[in-house]
Amino acid sequence: QSTVTLFGLVDLNVTNTSAGSKTGVGDLTTMNDGTVNGMNGSRWGVRVAEDLGNGLKAGAVLESGLLADNGTQAQGGRAFGRQAFLSLSSAAAGEVRLGRQYILSDSVLGMSNPFGNALTLNPGTGVTNMGKALPMFLNAPRADNIVQYQTPSFGGFQAAVQAAPGEGSADRFHGVKLGFASGPAAAALSYEWNKSRTTGDNVNKSLTLAANYNFGSFKLLGGLQRNKDLAANSGNGAFVVTAAPVVTTTSTFTVTKSSGYTFGAELPVDKFLFGLNYSKVKYESAGSANADLGKVALGARYGLSKNTFLYSSFSVATGDLKDYISQKRVVQAGLRTAF
Amino acid sequence: QSTVTLFGLVDLNVTNTSAGSKTGVGDLTTMNDGTVNGMNGSRWGVRVAEDLGNGLKAGAVLESGLLADNGTQAQGGRAFGRQAFLSLSSAAAGEVRLGRQYILSDSVLGMSNPFGNALTLNPGTGVTNMGKALPMFLNAPRADNIVQYQTPSFGGFQAAVQAAPGEGSADRFHGVKLGFASGPAAAALSYEWNKSRTTGDNVNKSLTLAANYNFGSFKLLGGLQRNKDLAANSGNGAFVVTAAPVVTTTSTFTVTKSSGYTFGAELPVDKFLFGLNYSKVKYESAGSANADLGKVALGARYGLSKNTFLYSSFSVATGDLKDYISQKRVVQAGLRTAF
């Protein structure tokens, strides 16, 4: 007999964005779904678990993302764009998963910043650079056609591997992850890459590291990311833009390499959780061009219940590109409930 | 703990439409979803309610419209095009809602006609005028990005305000509503308008009034709508067509103003509910051109249960435009079940 759970979440916020002086763009006030700088993207889904006996379990998740500000489908119109996978698992042998899934760097990145890839503190949130999308930390955060194997936990250590065949316009994708958790300390690293259909070379190599330590009254978090051989038109895994990102300032260049770090702290006070962090990314061309972009962010959430939160956050851009992006200053406040 | 309810409705009918003599279009028999002249549009959704203590409640509704005749998504392909919102409320302080919601005129209009904006009696159902969509009463009936505040009821009176920032191609939207209900009598009015991004002027001003009185063995219902300064390309709120409507007859003109009235009666007989009404709209250009269009409609539904109904209705167009529309005569019968 299968256990079926209907679950979901609605997250909406009102955001004011001030653009950099060189962009020619004014201030903007919008209502956004939580997927844009909120706690979580709005969604609904079904989770299935079945005990097959002998310690073997089958499972499935269908998770559909939506934008609650206008009722449209998220993830580019995919019906179940957040997750759609099947699993077989046992406590002794680990778990195999097939389907559309989070790539491994997403959970690594989530350990590096307060609130876990949320609010304006998320180092994985890209910017609009002179009208073009420019990622900060790379974070797909999902890929299609993935076969994943995750080991059981051995004394706090756990490893996972992912591979997806190249299909259609997507290159073959690979990922490995090693994680460690014990008491107040946690750390993880992932390495992911594509194999180019056209050249046969390994491209879009992305290394992500994160660690955090809970001192009880507060928690410190930090992480690094190094990306090399960024190539256009790969369309799978960590790097899903259809063209290599271009930094557009007085000197425009195509990014082939980027590296970033993030560090911050989380501070729980009664029903509040406060977070503060700083993230910085350096973009480099195949030649000698480079530019950097940073972000200082502060956020707080207040728990109305276990499921329902009021939240607010603020960020200010720093670095070479700060005046060339539409999100120089972002301030927002929102409400989120889960079920 | 949240209470989660899965709900929905399927409504299908077979319709025969006779076009006016000047249209060059013949008769047509089609199967339609309830969204076309049925009792209700087909849908499924999830309703969430959470008691936060101290009289405060959180809520969320995700409601997805579909066309059951062909299985496609309704509301132009939006995943949750009917409703997607979050709320915080208390009996003492009223309710705040964020997200995609019904605009206020929809519920006002619903009080003005038998069956509540359903069957061929709905004065909010537009027509096809020489191949172009022409609204009768304006009724969006929903808008994106809305912040709504609704007061508690004070001795039968209740007020609500809505505002949505202009985003993308949509102008800023505003609405106010005042309603009254006491025993057999109910009345309401709404006023809604856009602020044009291009001119800064207030446009698409729409005033809707409705009242009904239940005499016990029957109910009388009626309403008015006045629309002024209709402007193209607003795309939010009551007026969502991308261009101002054009009346096409021997003298074609762009509508900048329209006014209409509707009145009718509901008569319950055992498991039947009968309804009859007349609606008329006058279209005016910025100059002196004008034309009118009316509709006499008769309908009935039969309750197989509290959830399931057989229904049928009939309408005949009147006025200057009656021979220039594809829906000169409409007759239909259908089945609807809710869960």
Added chain:
Amino acid sequence: QSTVTLFGLVDLNVTNTSAGSKTGVGDLTTMNDGTVNGMNGSRWGVRVAEDLGNGLKAGAVLESGLLADNGTQAQGGRAFGRQAFLSLSSAAAGEVRLGRQYILSDSVLGMSNPFGNALTLNPGTGVTNMGKALPMFLNAPRADNIVQYQTPSFGGFQAAVQAAPGEGSADRFHGVKLGFASGPAAAALSYEWNKSRTTGDNVNKSLTLAANYNFGSFKLLGGLQRNKDLAANSGNGAFVVTAAPVVTTTSTFTVTKSSGYTFGAELPVDKFLFGLNYSKVKYESAGSANADLGKVALGARYGLSKNTFLYSSFSVATGDLKDYISQKRVVQAGLRTAF
């Protein structure tokens, strides 16, 4: 009171396809949703049943197909592309259904082959013939706007009729079915056709026959299909391609007629079910051109539980077209769970 059931299924497989020598296409390994040669297409849905008293029942099914390998909507993006219908039924009078439904030949075809239109044994699975879609047995398998009436069972016999008005670009569709089931024996036939909007002629005439007999330790299954007057642009019912299929070999021609047969056996062994079959279709032009295409297929599934199966299958093409198709050899293995 209505009974509401949330149900669904996730099916994923990894497939290796070898193309024929004349296609210029290489081998391909892909992850596919079950809709491509799996046990079943992934889906979720809601089933509603309501007892109206006096033996009368209302029902509704909303069934949404998805591709779990990439999270997209199946059935060309339709929200409830699998099924969306309403029904009224009684044991004495039979059942009426309105909406998007399976056409009658689908269940007939399902009786003709092991696993019921699944795995690589499905004779209704089309091929890619020099880059163009070419059906084998015609199997829509669904149509829009259908009114269906199904009789009660009389001594094992049951009949059904379907009709759908021509709407938009779809021709009017008609179907009749007669089925028989008694103890170990079952047989059925369906006949379906369109009435062309342009010529008024009956076109796309499709006759499907199937029978099977369960000998206890194994089951034999077989069927036939005859298709005549295949016409382009019909878009409803059994034949939904927008143009008549074209066989592309050294002699390219448009198919106006096709005929096929399939036979095979199912063998249950403990938790395994094995299946083997052979299917062959002959394509003919309006002139004297013709070509044939066959398929030998072998498959097995293993029940991890009543809901969850591991499966694998293999097929090899035969006949004139075997070197001109992308699916000359297909081998796959997958996992499927239902809830």
